[in-house]
Amino acid sequence: MASLRDIQTRITSTKKTSQITKAMQMVSASKLNRAETNAKSFVPYMEKIQEVVASIALGSKDVTHPMLVSRPVKKTGYLVITSDRGLAGAYNSSILRYVYKKIQERHKSKDEYVVIAVGRVGRDFFRMRGIEAIESITGLPDQPSFADVKEIVRKTVDLFSEGTYDELYMYYNHFVNAIQQDVTEKKVLPLTDIESSGGRLSSYEFEPSAEEILEVLLPQYAESLIYGALLDGKASEHAARMTAMQNATDNAKELISSLTLQYNRARQAAITQEITEIVGGAAALE
């Protein structure tokens, strides 16, 4: 049985850990709040752009654009959104496991795909498996503004236009609620499945021409799809971290209470032993 002092030390250290996890949980909770607000303020933009893209791309059948056409796939791009830091439960591992499995299923050689990694955990995961991400971004702020991610987002879309890859999939954790985040796979490019929301819209006049408008509009649309996923991923990250830290705090509490019990028992045993010794000593004197 551990000595009294050993148990005391363990209780103190567990208490300190639980204080830290508790603090981290509260930080994540407030970050989650902000992230949710951000994601919400992005919704009107996304809806609008989707509406316009749908009405132009679907409205006029004779308009084409490289981004709308599926071409033979020689190379696939995978955009994987992870976090920079761990301590977020299964947030990173579930997504990386999913992507890695998909890649193994779909491709035989490494020449058939490229990886773009958002977040340090994702980049290091692929690096360890001998896959160097062609583009990676780390140190993304907790509340990314569009300006923060413009570079990577534009690069990703440009790489498709330049023909580095012929299709682009994106993987992120979709934020359902504070305790549930789903791994989501989304095909970003080519833009084959544009949903038309709200039915047929008025036919537009194009200034100067439909083609030139698509030239501006489609990259912007693809960029906003990715930005939306980044925001969604951030919200999930904070939620996952919050839950993980909550669990850690709960576990620490449980551990403390069982250690305290052990401590009291040991203390009692020591006292009992002392009494027995004294009584034994007194009895020997008589």
Next chain:
Amino acid sequence: MKTFNVNIVTPDGPVVDTNVELVSAKAQSGELGIMAGHVPMVAPLQIGAVRLVLGGNTSEVVAISGGFLEVRPDQVTILAQAAEKAENIDVARAKEAQMRAERRLQDKQDHIDFKRAELALKRATNRINVSQGKL
């Protein structure tokens, strides 16, 4: 005069939602003025200022970069990657960005993306102009 609703939306949230008499913007094909009852249309915009005439003599200026304008029978929407009202522009930051972009352009090093530096300069200059009320 008849008014209509104008929305300016960016990925970071809506910037303007108001009723106006006239919107004047710089499209890629030239200056555009839109009043109530305009034909539905879509046009990409240049980096520049959008003027919203609220009625009477009041008007508001918004700096826009990268985006397009959509006109519908009852409302006008501007979707931009960035938009700032004149009074909200951080002039010091814009000036800093302008200087940085100018320096990059002058450096004439190979690895610098000229097009990007030029665009950055344009955006910064635009924001400074708008904040000072120059159009």
